[in-house]
Amino acid sequence: MNIIDKRNSLASSSSRSYRRRAKSSIRNIAIHHSATTSGSAEAFARYHVNELGWPGIGYHYVVDKDGSISLCHDVEVVSYHVGNSNSYAVGICMVGDFRTQTLGEEQRQATLDLTRSLMSELNIPIDNVWGHMEFPGYEWKPCPSINMQTFRNWLSEEGTSMPGRPSPRPTYVAGARQRTVLSRGDQGDDVRALQERLDELNFHPGPIDGIYGSQTTDAVMRFQRAASITVDGIVGPETRENLRDFEGSGDQREHGSPTDEADDKEEMYQSESRRLLRFIRPMMRGEDVQIVQEKTGAVVDGVYGPETEESVRRFQREEDLTIDGIVGPQTWRALDRINTSTGYQRLLSVQTPYLQGNDVKRVQRALNVTTDGLYGPMTERAVRNFQRREGISVDGIVGPQTWRRLFN
Ligand SMILES: [Zn+2]
Structure with a gap:
């Protein structure tokens, strides 16, 4: 692996710093794409620090198209990349926008090698290597826009570096599994994500509070009507798919953002004392x-x-x-x-x-x-x-x- 140590050379905040954690608290590897057709650790760091006001770059590693890997943070650093899962995840970002581009062989191999080496170092099982959108609250985010099951298959099928190594048992984080059907009365991060998505598409669901109440039900029904699908106020696979692909009148911040993390909400999760506060x-x-x-x-x-x-x-x-x-x-x-x-x-x-x-x-x-x-x-x-x-x-x-x- 060609790893370039950039831990001390990337843009970082002079006044703020990320907190640190024990290696043993790391349970997941998060795979991202940058959602930009080009880019570099340097560019993402400048964006995260200067535009978003973060302490430093959000990712621990950035993998370029040519397969070179930038080391941006020690894994013990709790940087921002998967919202309220940041404290237990390590972030790898592949430069590219895989909604429109294909993952090239050099970048693919380098990302697989890096992931395997982190799995081994941190004792993380294949089932805990997740795409950004597999983390709670991010099911609507098209990141990394590659098939993660395929990625995990590559990890195991082509993983010759650890022959006969017993696979550790998956350790799922409480609440991390996404429910397939959401309906009135449900609560949680997945409901909050649903509300954010509805809000983004201008089907205002009322307060974004993670509670599937009457206003959320109403917004879902209005959405279903607009999408010409069954109007029942319940989010099942069909509604979910339509929500993901719907091209509404909402501003598509996703597409205009220099990286896929141009998400102001990211920061509200950084600690208990930095919630988003409102009436x-x-x-x-x-x-x-x-x-x-x-x-x-x-x-x-x-x-x-x-x-x-x-x-x-x-x-x-x-x-x-x-x-x-x-x-x-x-x-x-x-x-x-x-x-x-x-x-x-x-x-x-x-x-x-x-x-x-x-x-x-x-x-x-x-x-x-x-x-x-x-x-x-x-x-x-x-x-x-x-x-x-x-x-x-x-x-x-x-x-x-x-x-x-x-x-x-
Ligand atoms: Zn991402």
Whole structure:
């Protein structure tokens, strides 16, 4: 095998890093294609770091068309490539778009050799070598767009490197098997994936919550009607196939993306404290909600209600982000950034009861108004005047931008 060590040469984030794991926690090998007709470990790393804001490239290995293999991460690194399965999977990406291209012999051999060597090193059975789309929640993703059963047959039939080696027993991850039929009342990652797909195709299924309720049923029926198949609100093989191939009016992000991982949702799985947060019922709760509330100046009760959503909107407006009241990867990154700026803690605005604290006093001192530490109408007026003088948006709210103007 021709393996080139690029662990220290690829683009990576200066402020963030992937966490690590024990080798023994690795249970799967994930096979991807890049969904781009050409590319390289260098290009994917730049895209994942600079465009998606990830700590580093998503894959552990990248296999070029000529069969050369780039080593991008130690297998102990928990990088992003299969969503909520990242913690137990190693990712191999083959450069190419196998929806339209064929896998060449050199690349095929190199990928098989690499996979076999990882199976041996990590004691992973053939049945745990999965295509990206075989991972829970990714059944709609056309990755790697080669037949994985054939790939596994190649692994065993042509696997001469390990003669007589007893095959370890498959260790399935709980919930990792896809159900073949989904219907009302079902819950889980596969339901969530179904909802995401329906949403992508503009058959809005309501909240993407992994629960197959009345709205999801309704969306499935509308889809079935549009696809001219039996309308029963149940997702069986026929509906599944149509969902996968349907060319709806939804924007096909998949096709325009430089790699198949151009998936913002990827990051929301990275840890418990980085969920996608938004206002849904039942309302989301947790420490991550508290962090958002502290930083956006909402009342800190750990429950993501309408007021928190409004604070997030104000924050997004201030930071020139998409204003949707949802804390996704982009907003999380903006929230992370504000910690590093000079003493800025939270968004200040007139609320009931008035916000109070030392940060309010600092603002008041800087604006020469009564230093009572309460953010009321007087302070707001002074902030508006300041913003007008500075030529920035006049909203009477001290967000990161106004804070920087005041103190830098
Ligand atoms: Zn993939």
